[in-house]
Amino acid sequence: MTDPRHPRSFDTIVDLVAWRGAGQGDRPALSFLDRGEEITAQDSYVTLLTQARSVAAGLRAAGLTGRPVLLCLPSGLDFVRCFLGCLLAQVVVAPAPGLETRRGLDRVVSMAGDFRPAAVIAPDRAPPAALAAALPPGCLHLAAADLLAGPPAADLPSPGADDIAFVQYTSGSLGTPRGVVVTHRNIMANQAMIATGFGHDESLVGVNWLPLHHDMGLCGSILQTLYIGGQCHVMSPLSFLQRPLRWLRAMDSLAGTTSGGPNFGFELCLRQVNLDEAQRLDLSRWRVAFCGAEPIRPQVLRDFAARFAPAGFDPSALHPCYGLAEATLFVTSGAPGTGMHSRMLSTESVSCGRPVGEGRVRILAPDGTSAPEGTNGEVVIGGPHVSPGFWDGATAAARPDPAREVELERSRYLRTGDIGTLVGGDLHILGRSRDMIILRGTKIHAEDVEATVMAGSAGDVTAAAAFALTDDTGDRLAVVCETALPAIPAELRRHLSGRIGETHGILPQPLVFVRAGAIPRSANGKLRRSACREALLANRLGSPKPETPA
Incomplete structure (x- = not known):
């Protein structure tokens, strides 16, 4: 650490949060919007830190330091408190969906078989029978409320930059989910990239409806807020899906500056929010409307900007980006405030911008070399934000996948499986291989x-x-x-x-x-x-x- 006034001076996100808790204690950090409408819970930086330390104390007392723990809570403040507590206790945490839906339970069961957790943190002490059957013998069942109610730990040792922070399970869009190992170095490098790519500072006011067990919700909203020292308002994904207008009303009433999601979120607003409802909103303070995680349809974003122009939405806030769990999250984006740009390639293609900081992007030619600009090929990425490998439950460690790695220009690159091209230095994603x-x-x-x-x-x-x-x-x-x-x-x-x-x-x-x-x-x-x-x-x-x- 050289300059404690700048986030990049810290080796880990927990050291940074501890510093913010001491120096910016009363500053609001997170709030939860019940039904996406009313703030029913709120944490300042010091409250969040204290709650996380209580969780850390309980985990350390249970002998879980260095061991894998599955975090199965719905999106909300308890999820964040327990996640940070896991990082403070230096357990290896895997964020997972809540257990209240069959779909979420099925996903957790599939994760548990690969992750082999030593403990599960859930709302209740007893997991559902389907999950209990998938857990290893001796796995502990911990209730979040019990952990949060305990005394906070003091004088916790700091994790190392290359220690495993968490395991992010992939979405499973291409098959069985795999656990991507994310180190503290990965987190801090990627958070710096997001802050630069999105133009964030302490004035950040985020509104998040994305699942917190997913990288875009966890890293793109929660950890970015804590990294930059801003504030984030969280609603459950279901609150948004049931009524997308809740997201936009929250951006209005809470003066949100940054929010976004996959293409379908913007499309859902177009289908379910009419012009009369749009005209009653004030979206003039929305500076970054990020869009990624799935193919971006340019007409959807154009239509969104037109529909909400009467509400003061500025098209220059549109912020297409590209990322994946193996890069912690962020890989590329356009410059802040420049809006969406597209080109006619095989079809109209949105520019996802370019890497920032130490991030690197190349297009892989069939002969294994770096392809020239304008050539289609597999997107490969490199930099300190790229994961060291996938979780190996048998050894409880990261295991590189040689089939996913390639050496270019004497540096390690990861094969993404995405087909793309570089045009004028900007990345265009054409599809999955x-x-x-x-x-x-x-x-x-x-x-x-x-x-x-x-x-x-x-x-x-x-x-x-x-x-x-x-x-x-x-x-x-x-x-x-x-x-x-x-x-x-x-x-x-x-x-x-x-x-x-x-x-x-x-x-x-x-x-x-x-x-x-x-x-x-x-x-x-x-x-x-x-x-x-x-x-x-x-x-x-x-x-x-x-x-x-x-």
Whole structure:
């Protein structure tokens, strides 16, 4: 540590939070919005630190220092208090969904088998039977309320910069979730990048509806707030999904300056917030509206800016970015206040900006070298924010994956699995390598087909998944569309099929319409195309929508 007045002077986020608790104790740090509307709990920096130290004391007393702990709490202040307590106690914590839904429970069960926790922190002392059966023998069951009620620990030793801070399980959009090991060095490097890329300072007022067990909610909102010394208001994801207007009203009433989420969050606002409701809002203080974690559709962001222009929303606040759990979170973004920029590549593509600080991005050529600008290829990333490897439950340590690593320019790079290109130094993401559809020798990005469907459906299709099917008749393009329509007009099917054929040179066989929500998604809303393919083949997508005659 050289200059305790600057966040970059600290080796770990817990040292920084401890300093803020001592020097900025009464400054508001976090609040919780019940139903996304009313502040019902609030922590100053000193209160948050005290609560975290109580959790740390209980964990250390249980002999859990250095051991894996699964954190299964819903999004809220107790989640943050317990997460920081885990870092202070130097346990290896894996953030997980709450156990109140079947979907969350199923995900935690899949995580537990890989993570092999020594303890589980949950709302209750007794875990659900399905989770208990997946836990190793001797696993402790700790109630969050009991930990928070204990006396705070004093004189806690600081973790090392290269010690494991937490294990972030991937969304599972490409298959079984894997635990990405994140060190304290990774956290601090990435937080510095976010602060620079987003132009943050202590005036930051965030509003977050993203799940706190996911990297965008945890690292992009909570840890960034604590890093920069700002304030963040948290609502549950369900409060947003039930009524997206709650997010925008919170940005208005709480004078929010930074908030965002995946593309679908902005799209949901367009579908469910009407012009009259928009005109009653004041969004003029919104400086950073970040968008990432899934393919970004430029028309959605343009429409969002237009819909909420009467509320004072500034299009220059639109802030597309690119990141992934293996990079802790952030990889690239545009400069603050410059808005969204796009180019026509295979389709219209949004610029995700460029790396900041010590971050590095290259495009990998087929021969394993760095590809020249303008060439399509796999995106590879390097820098101090890149994870050292994946969690190995058998050894309770990070295990590098040689298949995911490559050496370029005498430096280590991680293969992301994303296909992209650099144009004018800016990164454009074209799709996932596993989502590349190769038919009749032609390469088609699944996202491009899906964008064609969405652009041509006039709002009748709310989501689409494209993938290849292979059987005895050969390779085919399959497209599954979600819709709220009770029956599908024959003209809509013909129109979309023709539009796909005209744009991509191949007709979909089949083109299936299903109810809204039928397409499998990961925890943060990403389409799970391989799971959708399996569900289609197994007739698990539900009954196809009937078709009305022309």
